[in-house]
Amino acid sequence: MAKVVLKLGDDISTDIIYPGRYMATVLPSETPQYAFADLPEFNSKLRSGQIPPGSVIVAGKNFGCGSSREQAASCLKGYDLIVVAKNFARIFMQNAINLGLRLVVCPEIEAEEGDELEILPDKIINKNSGREFKVEPLPKARQAIIDAGGLIAYTRQRLLARAASRKKV
Amino acid sequence: MAMTMVEKILARATGQKTARAGDVVEPKVSLAMSHENAALVINQFLEIYKDTGLKPKVWDPDKIAIILDHRVPAESAKTATNQKKIREFVAAQKIKKFHDIRGDEGGICHQILPENGYVLPGTVVVGTDSHTTTHGALGAFSFGIGATEMASVWALGQVLNVEVPKTIKVVAKGKFGRYVLPKDFILYLIGRISAEGANFKVLEYHGPAIQKMPTSGRLTVANMSVEAGATSGIFPPDEETLRYLKEEAKIKGPIDIFGPDPEAEYDQVIEINVSDLEPMVACPHTVDNVKPVSQIGRVKVDQIVIGSCTNGRLDDLAIAARILKGKKIARGTRMLVFPASFRIYQQALQLGYLADLVKAGAVVMNPGCGCCLGVHEGALGDGEVALSTTNRNFKGRMGNPRAEVYLCSPAVAAASALTGYISDPRKGGK
Numbered sequence: 001m002a003k004v005v006l007k008l009g010d011d012i013s014t015d016i017i018y019p020g021r022y023m024a025t026v027l028p029s030e031t032p033q034y035a036f037a038d039l040p041e042f043n044s045k046l047r048s049g050q051i052p053p054g055s056v057i058v059a060g061k062n063f064g065c066g067s068s069r070e071q072a073a074s075c076l077k078g079y080d081l082i083v084v085a086k087n088f089a090r091i092f093m094q095n096a097i098n099l100g101l102r103l104v105v106c107p108e109i110e111a112e113e114g115d116e117l118e119i120l121p122d123k124i125i126n127k128n129s130g131r132e133f134k135v136e137p138l139p140k141a142r143q144a145i146i147d148a149g150g151l152i153a154y155t156r157q158r159l160l161a162r163a164a165s166r167k168k169v
Numbered sequence: 170m171a172m173t174m175v176e177k178i179l180a181r182a183t184g185q186k187t188a189r190a191g192d193v194v195e196p197k198v199s200l201a202m203s204h205e206n207a208a209l210v211i212n213q214f215l216e217i218y219k220d221t222g223l224k225p226k227v228w229d230p231d232k233i234a235i236i237l238d239h240r241v242p243a244e245s246a247k248t249a250t251n252q253k254k255i256r257e258f259v260a261a262q263k264i265k266k267f268h269d270i271r272g273d274e275g276g277i278c279h280q281i282l283p284e285n286g287y288v289l290p291g292t293v294v295v296g297t298d299s300h301t302t303t304h305g306a307l308g309a310f311s312f313g314i315g316a317t318e319m320a321s322v323w324a325l326g327q328v329l330n331v332e333v334p335k336t337i338k339v340v341a342k343g344k345f346g347r348y349v350l351p352k353d354f355i356l357y358l359i360g361r362i363s364a365e366g367a368n369f370k371v372l373e374y375h376g377p378a379i380q381k382m383p384t385s386g387r388l389t390v391a392n393m394s395v396e397a398g399a400t401s402g403i404f405p406p407d408e409e410t411l412r413y414l415k416e417e418a419k420i421k422g423p424i425d426i427f428g429p430d431p432e433a434e435y436d437q438v439i440e441i442n443v444s445d446l447e448p449m450v451a452c453p454h455t456v457d458n459v460k461p462v463s464q465i466g467r468v469k470v471d472q473i474v475i476g477s478c479t480n481g482r483l484d485d486l487a488i489a490a491r492i493l494k495g496k497k498i499a500r501g502t503r504m505l506v507f508p509a510s511f512r513i514y515q516q517a518l519q520l521g522y523l524a525d526l527v528k529a530g531a532v533v534m535n536p537g538c539g540c541c542l543g544v545h546e547g548a549l550g551d552g553e554v555a556l557s558t559t560n561r562n563f564k565g566r567m568g569n570p571r572a573e574v575y576l577c578s579p580a581v582a583a584a585s586a587l588t589g590y591i592s593d594p595r596k597g598g599k
Contacts, residue, residue: 027212
């Protein structure tokens, strides 16, 4: 079971998730402190450990639109949050998959802060309203990266395979 | 099989006869661009090689470009240290397409790439910046990726697991009216199809109004295609593309160009008669909140920004200078100008545009992104309003979530500087 800790609307940009002024901070170990920095109440809950890993952010359409900054994915991954949205902007979705941040595409999702969600591969059950919402699969092109546990691991496999095939020749 | 522009490019980049929307491909990359976030790319690149026994070496140093532009000159010790780390990596890996903070060859990445002839039609370009869509203006398939994805490209020379995108064909007819610019065209299109209207798709631009559009305007349109969610905006190369590449980018020798097949399959076709357009304004806090300038009402402006990778090219500065020459910017309104590169800065200096702007009261800044993304060089105060020729107006964008940003063309920005209110340039700055 996963609890909704933040509910957001449509078109949540990477400037909301990780404001541009903190972009000099790049390391995944350091970015979480600035997650939703312009929503000070939520940011302080995150930083003070009041949000347990596996908690859910629910959003509308086009979550993560805007900049390609990977900090917007790494700062949420740092708290092991799950983002459930009606859909995601392309670059944010790819960054999230590359870093292993869990995203769920759920075009009809309706949930409020405090609701408990059961997230299954094909649907989400909102335990508070009793309603079920269909989940759409992530792009099939990215499945190999998800399976490898992220893009660093996947690229490493590919690099080693390439080096091995060169050695054989 | 008939192919769209992007299908043709991806077929070539994968050494196959065809590529079709929905196929999963791993195209070879012709150019991989980064800016200050190269500091993170370096970190992830080294992470890939960790415990492999392999020496971290980029696949091809001649195909990597790094341009320092986002926080120049450095606004903090942290940034300066990241920039130093990038310089050391560039030297160690022998990367030559490196543009440091210099008045002779520096500038914003999305102007440095085209003006130096780094982008060729029909190639695959990736950049760790969402506005990498810009380079579709020259007929490349050019798109933004994250830092870890770039680290993977540096290692392998390919982008892994790319789904060939569907394409929306945009056909522009008619003739642009006085003071109606390519910026107004792209703002109108984003307003019409919404900020997610082209998500995971490519916008391919056609029609007589596009054929007459100079490359500078095409760069503006391609730049902002991402604001409709597009993976890329692309202009099939033509005579104007060749002119730009030879005359301005100084490419010598033959340039191979090709367009989409006439029978290519499109996701949808959008027709726009540009004769009907008027100057447009994107209102806070989303880029698709677009209205004609005539419907804006009386909006007082505290800060005007002209420039950036969107509208900091020579013709943009020329329009602003023409409107402001011999006049004064309204008291209570300040204006900042960011040329897109130092080459443009020098040209605008020689042609007298910068003098016209400064005498009117504008402050000419160094080429860079700091103001647009709210890092430094022009943050907004609480409750202040900016009118900017940049590409984003998200909440918090110019460094303050309690301020508002409106987006427009350089003509609207300059006309508004004279009045202190958002104004229609066709009315001679009322």
